Amino acid sequence: MLELEQLLQQHFGYTTFRSGQKEVIEAVLEGRDVIALLPTGMGKSLCYQLPGYILKGPILIISPLLSLMQDQVEQLKRFGEKRVVALNSFLQGIEKQMVLQRLSSYRFIFISPEMLAMPIIQSVFQQLRFSLIVVDEAHCISQWGFDFRPDYLKITEWIPKQQRPPILALSATATKKVVHDMKTYLHMVQPFEYIHSVERANLHYDVVRTQSVDEKFDWIIHHILQSEGPGIIYTQSRKKTVAFAEALTGHHIRAAAYHAGMEALDRQFIQQQFLAGELEWICATTAFGMGIHKENVRQVIHDHIPATIANYMQEVGRAGRDGHDALAILVYSPNDEEYTQYVVTADLPLECHVDLYKEYVKQGENPKKMIDLQQISETGYRVLSYWMEQLSPDKVIQKLDNLRQQKIEQILQVVALVKGEHCLREQLTIYFDQKLEQKPPNCCHYCGIHYDEIIHPRKTIIGQKELPTWVERLHSLLP
């Protein structure tokens, strides 16, 4: 067998593994079930990409989000891999038939959980011998995870209990409870576990208390005028992203809003500009981040109480991937948690939705109508219909009530983290059932923090983009 490093160089152009990758890959190659918790941006995908060139037979990757799937397919194609396909709802008609017919010739097959539940897919899959099943973002399988997706539970019905290929469960962050759920639901047999430390010594945490929403806004703008990015402001509404971006551009700082309501092309332009260093600040909803591989983000600012500690970790984790010092600031004002609670539970179905659903079914109508009639959000309907198929209406109401309580519980954990008089770094490691070996200087607001020792004061303002004539522009695109 070729040395792993040699293959790494040959297919991906890297010379060394990042921490955790080699251990995980070796366990996968031994045919063991593996749970790998690696932080985002640490090359989780390589853990199945490299084995693809050693194992015999296609690798199946189950992925919860279309955008994520697309990102990974593109990444593989960029490395020159042609035998890769994504099975999702976009695939239609003849093309779908063609793909399904020659499925065994692919090296990597990506699929969404919805597709996996389809009878045609299941019958095609029976003919295939996968060499590995990868469950990406595996925390979605647990209702204790921050991102529970009912669809994901359907995987468990599909995965054979015996005589199956090994399973690799990947996630960025997970508590013990979540890891336990992964093992149970995926029927994993004595898995090898690689759990990367959540501790990031180059990340420094601050919490800033302000008296009002306006003061909070002004504090953030003032702070950005004093210090340098690149940075990301995470906020909760599309309107706010625009407000921040306008305030910053008003001060000649290159900033842009980013949210899911924008045109796809615009969203890509913003990502490209941020990567190219043409934009210094992105003012975003949580829609921003996935598939962004920018190493030198120096600051992440939250203007709100995040919904869960894991969300918070994921978002601040986008700072300082280059290993240099970076700053994570959470600015809050009184009652912020109430707004978060509103945002987080807004999509949860209520008792009245359960009744409506029952009523439609009783009248022989498709309850999906509720979405068209704007009686429920799409996300809400997804959760509702899943549970209505599983449980009796009474139990569903109870279940939804539980979910609501859990979500509120998770927000309270963040509140405790933020408002508590403890070392924030220590609290974070405790939350993820890990131990903190050592505190870096400028650890957090509790231990003491000086911005000027972490980030640079603002010296430069990136000039505005020059407007070329159309001919100049054409010749710069095609010189």
Added chain:
Amino acid sequence: MYLQQLLLHIIEKFNGQRSYSAAYHLICGKRSGQTIQDVGTFRLQAYFSIMPKLSRDKFNEAFEQLMENGWVFYDDQQMLQLTVRGKDILEKSQPMHFNGWFYRGNEYIFFKRLSLIVQTLSHVRAKDYRFIPIQKEEDIQIWVKMFLKYHPYQDSSFYLQFRDEIEESLHKVPSSEQAKQIVMLRLTGFQRTGWTLQQLASEFDCGEIDIQLMFVELLHLWLDLLTAEAAQYPLLYQLTENVRIELLLTDSTKKTVDLFEKGYSLEQIAFMRHLKMSTIEDHFVEMAMIKPDFPLHQFIEEKDVQKILQVLERTESKRLKVIRDELPQFSYFQIRLVIAAKGGE
């Protein structure tokens, strides 16, 4: 501002006979009998479906702005009219050159192909083969892949020809520098990022919708040019494949036409298609408007056509009710057919 100019154009053409909602349906390209008929009656082909995704809120906002500016008003018969100022603004504004009827949003297919080809050529020239395609849609990607496979896209002669075709054709497009800048800045290439709508709007000090309108207008002009002078721009002309809509009837109307041409009556068609008579009538009106060979005289005699046309001219009204009140012997359907077939003449 551009959106408001556009609304002034449309409201003037409606001449008080339609509400502002009809303008919204027109811009969005609603495929209803009424909207299609309005297109013919008021000669509004240019503006049909030029912004299929325009939200009602944004539209209402622009309309309210018109009212506030005092450019439009409701006269004593509650008809929407331009004020003197509104007319003045319209006269002084640049003429618009949309060609919505033939493109209906398809101009974006042309642009997406162009954008992916330019991006690819730009990266290939820089020997960077690992870039993220800017256009995500599978059908666009497949089309571009076929296009590039068919041509020697790595040769500099091809590269230069492609660029020259863009440059030469765009030079000939009778449009502002600004509009051409917008289209070029929506493209991306090796180490050249594109500009967002918001960035363009703030650079040109206008709204994002205005940018989108200028963008679409330029594409229409460009596509018209490429179609007319296909031989001069053989590469770019290929990008227009299936973009221009030649079959102008809506699908449902097409089915009705087929049955009618096989000799079935209106009633039979309605029965066979499980549709209401009024819907079938809409189809016939659409047919009368679009097909030059529509057999109008199967429905109304020539002398009656003339009667209706006279009333039309005298009352200067295209409101059905006004005409029907004068000529109660004809059905609404007959009057609509005549307006549709002759309205634009």
